[in-house]
Amino acid sequence: NPDQMKKVLALMAIVAVTFLSCSKDDSNDDGGSGTTGGGLTVEKKNRALLIDFSEDWCPPCGSNGGPAFDSLLSYEGNSLNAIKVYTGSNNSSLDWSTGNGMWSIYNNSTYGGNGIPKFIAANQYQGVYTSWQSTVSGVLQKATAFNADSVLAGVALAKTIVGDSMKISTKVQFFKEQLAGTDMRLALYVVEETVVSSQSTNTGTSANYEHKNIVRTSNSTGYAGEKINNSLAITADQVFENTYTVFLKPGWDKTKLKVVAAIWKMNSTPAKVINSNIAK
Numbered sequence: 299n300p301d302q303m304k305k306v307l308a309l310m311a312i313v314a315v316t317f318l319s320c321s322k323d324d325s326n327d328d329g330g331s332g333t334t335g336g337g338l339t340v341e342k343k344n345r346a347l348l349i350d351f352s353e354d355w356c357p358p359c360g361s362n363g364g365p366a367f368d369s370l371l372s373y374e375g376n377s378l379n380a381i382k383v384y385t386g387s388n389n390s391s392l393d394w395s396t397g398n399g400m401w402s403i404y405n406n407s408t409y410g411g412n413g414i415p416k417f418i419a420a421n422q423y424q425g426v427y428t429s430w431q432s433t434v435s436g437v438l439q440k441a442t443a444f445n446a447d448s449v450l451a452g453v454a455l456a457k458t459i460v461g462d463s464m465k466i467s468t469k470v471q472f473f474k475e476q477l478a479g480t481d482m483r484l485a486l487y488v489v490e491e492t493v494v495s496s497q498s499t500n501t502g503t504s505a506n507y508e509h510k511n512i513v514r515t516s517n518s519t520g521y522a523g524e525k526i527n528n529s530l531a532i533t534a535d536q537v538f539e540n541t542y543t544v545f546l547k548p549g550w551d552k553t554k555l556k557v558v559a560a561i562w563k564m565n566s567t568p569a570k571v572i573n574s575n576i577a578k
Contacts, residue, residue: 338454340471340537346420346441347560347574348380351401354387356414360499360507363415363426366433368510378419378441379558379574381487382512389495391549394513400521403568420444421570450474450572453484453559457577459552464488466517466542466557466577476532481564485523488514488544491554511558514550517542522562522569 350367352359370380385397404416409423417424419437421444427433451472458465466486476482489511497507518524526538546552557577563570 338456338467338469338539340452340454340469341575342449342452342473344445344447344449345376345574346378346444347558347571348378348420348437348441349400349404349418350380350382351385351404351414351416351418352382353384353414354389354392354495354497354507354509357498357500358426359415360497360504361501362428362430362433363417364497364507364510366417366426366430366437368508369430369434370437371510373438373441375576375578377438377445379560379576380511381489381558382510384509384512392493392495392509392512394515396516396519396521397513403521408568448474450563451482451561452573453561453575455486455557455559455575455577457555457557459546459555462546462548464544464546464555464557466544468540468542468559470526470538470561472532472536473534475534476527478531479529479565480527480532482526482532483522483524483562483564484517484526484540485521485560485562486517486542486544487558487560488516488546489556489558490514490550491556493551511556514547514555515544517544522564523560526561 348370350363352363367380367382370378374380383394383397383400384392385394385401387393404418409418411423411425415426417426417433417437420440422440424433424436424440451470454469456467468484470484491511493509493512494506495509497504497509516523558574560571560574563572
């Protein structure tokens with residue numbers, strides 16, 4: 299029947315249009331929320347940054363600082379993120395050229411603690427004790443307090459390694475407005491998960507010591523990275539997206555490279571990390 303055939307074809311056309319509309323609605327569209335884009339989602343969550351200043355010739359760094367730092371890595375990406383900074387080791391390949399700039403802001407009476415190992419946890423000095431469990435407890439207390447504070451800004455990131463370079467895509471979102479002239483920066487620390495090299499300890503030298511999360515390079519010659527904003531005020535929910543390229547040395551194990559991102563507020567004295575994240 300020609301009339302029945304026309305009705306069937308019309309019904310099929312309606313179904314096809316409906317199906318196409320559903321497919322479009324299910325696309326990866328963030329609806330203008332500002333929290334997603336380019337595959338990145340910014341969480342409204344604080345993560346403290348732990349900085350461990352260490353050297354391979356320092357016995358307490360190997361016996362006290364190292365075990366505490368390694369234990370705290372079990373909280374990586376959740377409660378905290380952690381980097382280890384060398385600037386003058388016997389094995390110069392462990393050193394980070396920009397580390398001296400970071401060390402200069404913490405090597406003063408504001409933070410306390412002479413020499414190394416020196417832990418800075420959530421912008422506070424943390425003593426490194428003979429009982430590394432006590433050090434871990436102190437860091438976690440500081441991180442918990444930091445993470446419970448209101449979230450000023452967050453960062454999402456992703457990395458891609460091609461040849462001897464790494465591309466890092468970033469998205470920073472501010473959840474609170476910032477006044478004009480506020481200097482906010484994003485630092486991207488490329489860290490190597492494990493590097494086997496000698497280390498002095500309280501009982502001698504360990505030839506095959508595992509140095510964890512040592513900073514290899516970053517996205518700037520300054521320890522605090524690159525400016526996020528210009529001199530203009532930042533509005534609540536404003537988003538800044540960027541892609542950075544860093545170059546990798548042949549001796550680094552590319553399968554063990556991670557990126558720790560830190561948002562720095564430079565207007566405070568001293569400068570402070572207001573949030574961190576990691577791309578593994």
